[in-house]
Amino acid sequence: MNKNKTYFNWSSGKDSALALYHLLQDENYKVDELITTVNSHYNRVSMHGLRKELLTAQTDAINIPARLIELPEMPSMEVYEQKMLEMVTRLKDEGFTHSAFGDIFLEDLRVYREKQLAKQGFTAVFPIWKRDTKALLNEFLDLGFKTIIVCANSKYFGEDFVGTIIDKNFIENLPEGVDPCGENGEFHTFCFDGPIFKNPVEFTIGEKVLREYNAPKKEDNDSICKSDSEKYGVWYCDLIP
Numbered sequence: 001m002n003k004n005k006t007y008f009n010w011s012s013g014k015d016s017a018l019a020l021y022h023l024l025q026d027e028n029y030k031v032d033e034l035i036t037t038v039n040s041h042y043n044r045v046s047m048h049g050l051r052k053e054l055l056t057a058q059t060d061a062i063n064i065p066a067r068l069i070e071l072p073e074m075p076s077m078e079v080y081e082q083k084m085l086e087m088v089t090r091l092k093d094e095g096f097t098h099s100a101f102g103d104i105f106l107e108d109l110r111v112y113r114e115k116q117l118a119k120q121g122f123t124a125v126f127p128i129w130k131r132d133t134k135a136l137l138n139e140f141l142d143l144g145f146k147t148i149i150v151c152a153n154s155k156y157f158g159e160d161f162v163g164t165i166i167d168k169n170f171i172e173n174l175p176e177g178v179d180p181c182g183e184n185g186e187f188h189t190f191c192f193d194g195p196i197f198k199n200p201v202e203f204t205i206g207e208k209v210l211r212e213y214n215a216p217k218k219e220d221n222d223s224i225c226k227s228d229s230e231k232y233g234v235w236y237c238d239l240i241p
Helices: 014-025 050-062 077-093 107-118 133-141 168-172
Strands: 006-008 029-039 066-071 099-100 123-124 145-152 187-193 203-213 229-238
Touching: 014 029, 014 099, 014 133, 014 187, 029 050, 029 077, 029 099, 050 066, 050 187, 066 077, 066 107, 077 107, 107 123, 133 168
Parallel strands: 006 029, 006 099, 029 066, 099 123
Antiparallel strands: 145 187, 145 229, 203 229
């Protein structure tokens, strides 16, 4: 059978890893490229500050071709959408028809993705959509994946939380109201080993810093924080290749 030529929107974290794992088991899809947005000013992953060198080591270990979308430090929505259009146009010319994501719950973000992709003739795929997040995290660990927390909302977590590797005890010790997968932006992770890797990604733990930001608008679903307050803090743990 002809498999749908698919690119995966790769965040480098656990949800992406598990969604990609399921997609690779599905005979309807052939994942031929991983796409990640990076902050070109800092040479880090836009979402959570992972160094570009570690992202490259990770995608090399997964052994799927990867490309980066380079974004400026503070891109406008217009700049972001233009960069995405350029990328999607190239992929369409190369025969891609489907675009996959590791999203679980964010309904309005899914609608946005589907609408934007449909304009270019692409179908969006969500392998772990609406799955129970506690069950997902347990499945992730049972499959042998390993992931480390690289940033976290200071409303819920302190400095000690970032830089820890997620295990079974993690779920039971989460503060009340925090999603087990951090699906509301409470924390983000870097996945460094598991069944989709040909080898683990090596790194050491570097500096931990707290940064303060102006709260995003409520509709900003890619944000790390959904707080209504004017300011919010994020703990970051630098991982060194």
